[in-house]
Amino acid sequence: MESLSPNIFVTDIKATVSFYRLLGFEITMSVPETGDDLVWVMMANGKVTVMFQTFESLANDLPQINRTYGGSLLLYINLTNIQSFFEGIKDKVTVLKGLEKTFYGATEFSILDNNNYVLTFAEHE
Template identity: 60%
Template structure:
């Protein structure tokens, strides 16, 4: 195996793109329907890649996918220079926790994205 790129289902793709742009991600690919509706965006920041897809685009295809935002998923993102990154985004998003040193030696902070998914950013010493 080489990598993992979660495909995260969302209700509002444009709002999701706006939110993740604040975190330093860029749209590197997207899919638009023949009717002109954007239904998928691939966003990257360094070597981290997320795929975002609308719930509407899979209607009737994958019934096991919950139609609600958020859920029991935590996206754990390893970063370098966490203090610099934290200072860069802290005034643009709502944080759940500030920078904290964990008992296992990581420095972390957490936030919820606009879809109610939990993101934890960490740097390990």
């Protein structure tokens, strides 16, 4: 195995792209390549890559992909300069847990994205 890139299904892909741009992610690939009717995007920030796809785009091929709003998914993202990153986004997002030092030596905080997924950001000193 070489890498893992989650493909997360969302109800509003445009709102999701806007939210993740607040976090510094940019689109690296999309379907279609141009236009506003996106059904899939790959976004990256540094070495972190996440894909987002509409439920409708796979409804016929994989009807098992469904869920209610939100879900039991937490993305744990390591980064540097966590204090600066937190200060830059804290007033633009829903903060679930503010900056805190964990028993295992990481500084972390958690937010809720626009799809009710939890993102935990961590810096390990």
